[in-house]
Amino acid sequence: MEVSIDSGRAGQRPAIAEVLRESIRQGMLAPGQPLIQASIAEAMGVSRIPVREALHALAAEGLVTFGEDGGARVTALAPEEVDELWTLRALLESHMAPAIVRTATPADVAALRELVVAMDDLEATAWSDRNFTFHQELHRLAEMPHVADATGRVLTMIEPYSRVAVTVLQEQSEAQAEHHQMIEALAADDSDELARLLLHHSHRARMALLAYAAETAKPVDPQAVATAAARSLADHLGA
Amino acid sequence: MEVSIDSGRAGQRPAIAEVLRESIRQGMLAPGQPLIQASIAEAMGVSRIPVREALHALAAEGLVTFGEDGGARVTALAPEEVDELWTLRALLESHMAPAIVRTATPADVAALRELVVAMDDLEATAWSDRNFTFHQELHRLAEMPHVADATGRVLTMIEPYSRVAVTVLQEQSEAQAEHHQMIEALAADDSDELARLLLHHSHRARMALLAYAAETAKPVDPQAVATAAARSLADHLGA
């Protein structure tokens, strides 16, 4: 998504699609949750038109699904889909490993190491945020914008599920240990080891997540979350 | 005036993004060409609103790029980007090969063989159309919807360049020969061979295309194509 869909007015900063994407990624908008145009528009202080555009963009990214009735919901993934996406993530990340090792400068490695060290003592939510950033920074080093884009899309789609793995399934410490190993592989110019670590990173998380995915793939109670979208968004905008 | 009074019907809605995507994929809308909302709206007989939504969706897919001035253009890829996307295509297609071999029924193979045979004597444009279909059908067999989606996006992005390779660089006969080999590999349940063929298929095309990509990546003369979008679209809609 290198294309910023920023509006003509530079002053109206928080691009709507951006806020929605982040809200979905961070789990503020749960999978299956209806996305009512008018509610979102009101929460963000705009009309429905730019909201519609954002929803269509997110639908093209797979984050939002338009039902047969025309209503948009946060895409809910079936367990097999989560599994497929984690496998795809592994494929794409390990594909980038050689390029990452090749192009990474000592300064890049130092910056990544600093990032990882700073994550050591974070609690689950903050750690998940940094985790996403860490992987994105890693991808950026490969200098393969389209592969990184595709990978980022996959990461974003599975992030809500990944977060629960971190929170519920205690994945954080093992993942963090692997992050440190990745830094060492990177510092040692060992692309095979980096690729191996990235594959294993996804593989372990994938296994841990299948159980949770089976849980969340169940239909979400619609009435309980009817207006939650606007509220979550308003909170997020206030922050 | 046509009979359709069905404004606000779901059947009409996907048409706009669909038509634009197909027009871009088939090269009717050339890379770099400006996409003027009002022109497209008039050509398709709708207002700018649904056109905007379609453009944003296509931008999220990477087919359309919004410039700093807010204007949308058909995304023009630099040679390195074309190269990256062909490599990514090879990765994704070969990743699906085992699943394709595993799930393909004899009827699937027969249908694909029929499709390939029917392509034998087609001229470049018609062949390119069927070529796209052939690969999409192949991907569908893997039963990996998200991988197939990502692959389809990549195929669509590189298709305008691929078409010129077929037309200008005489790639058709070699590619077609490889298609036949793929069918045989599929019939023989040889997933390694299918993966190898898919890798080689992209690799050869990628090499042939780099030269052309360098050509087309140059900025397109804007004034010569100013209103061509509407005309091409009108023609396509009439067909």
Add this chain to the structure above:
DNA sequence: AGAGAATACAGTGTATACACTTAAATGCAA
């Protein structure tokens, strides 16, 4: 004629208004 200022234009962004669809709520009859 040429340089600079004022104007017209082309294009975008978005708010408002209205048509349509579906589903829920309501009311009435049995």
Add this chain to the structure above:
DNA sequence: TTGCATTTAAGTGTATACACTGTATTCTCT
């Protein structure tokens, strides 16, 4: 109470209208 028809509400799709921006074009003055 239940079943059914009718009305109401919620939500979406899109056309129109207006505001803004940058660019070209024209006009004026020297």
